[in-house]
Amino acid sequence: MQELKKNIKEMLVKRLKLKMDPDAIKDDAPLFGEGDNGLGLDSIDALELVVGIQKEYGIVISDKAVAEKVLVNVNTIAEYVKTTKA
Amino acid sequence: MSNDALGRLPHSYPFRFLDKVIEISRVRGVAIKNVTANEEFFQGHFKDDPIMPGALIIEALAQLAGLVMNHGDEKATGAYIAKVKDMKFKTKVSPGDTVTLIAEAQESFSNIAGFSVKAVVKDKTVAEGEIVMGANKDNSNVKVS
Numbered sequence: 001m002q003e004l005k006k007n008i009k010e011m012l013v014k015r016l017k018l019k020m021d022p023d024a025i026k027d028d029a030p031l032f033g034e035g036d037n038g039l040g041l042d043s044i045d046a047l048e049l050v051v052g053i054q055k056e057y058g059i060v061i062s063d064k065a066v067a068e069k070v071l072v073n074v075n076t077i078a079e080y081v082k083t084t085k086a
Numbered sequence: 087m088s089n090d091a092l093g094r095l096p097h098s099y100p101f102r103f104l105d106k107v108i109e110i111s112r113v114r115g116v117a118i119k120n121v122t123a124n125e126e127f128f129q130g131h132f133k134d135d136p137i138m139p140g141a142l143i144i145e146a147l148a149q150l151a152g153l154v155m156n157h158g159d160e161k162a163t164g165a166y167i168a169k170v171k172d173m174k175f176k177t178k179v180s181p182g183d184t185v186t187l188i189a190e191a192q193e194s195f196s197n198i199a200g201f202s203v204k205a206v207v208k209d210k211t212v213a214e215g216e217i218v219m220g221a222n223k224d225n226s227n228v229k230v231s
Contacts, residue, residue, distance in 0.1 A: 043198055044168045044218060050195040064196055 015052040027074045103146035113191045115154040123181035138179035147203040151189040173215030183207045197221045
């Protein structure tokens with residue numbers, strides 16, 4: 001699981017061109033919004049993220065309701081990837 | 087079909103950069119822009135060296151991408167540029183050029199869709215890149231190619 005989370009963080013930094021070290025992203029840091037430790041992503045970034053998850057893990061997220069539950073933080077993405085691929 | 091498609095374009099003079107739509111579907115659009123010597127922008131870009139601004143080539147491609155995005159949905163209204171990626175301008179576009187604009191839908195999510203775009207003059211690519219468009223409506227049914 002730790003390896004998967006590390007991989008997700010690297011994917012986030014690479015695809016969204018984040019100017020930060022992947023290790024600096026906390027597992028529970030909110031992806032969207034400007035809260036404490038949040039990454040401050042927006043809806044345009046959400047498209048990049050959905051494409052990134054599709055390319056990296058072969059998982060297609062097309063349902064908005066699913067996306068709202070999955071694209072919360074690194075923990076939720078990792079959990080979804082793990083259960084979907086299992 | 088092409089006239090109907092152009093009729094749905096909300097842009098009007100002097101900010102309409104499509105003259106004719108050749109092909110339109112939910113995944114791909116092809117249109118023509120005839121660049122004439124009396125385009126307003128040539129008065130200043132540049133006075134002695136008329137070149138179509140790259141930003142306006144992006145605009146033309148985005149207008150086409152917007153038509154593709156809203157094609158087949160009568161209720162759909164606007165489509166707006168959300169992001170421009172890796173745009174490259176290879177050759178100058180000058181008065182007298184007929185530019186063929188091509189927009190192909192790539193990935194989409196919610197009301198955001200990515201397009202691979204290209205502008206061609208006489209079989210030569212003059213500009214290419216990617217444009218992400220945002221619509222007023224949920225566009226998740228754009229087919230992912």
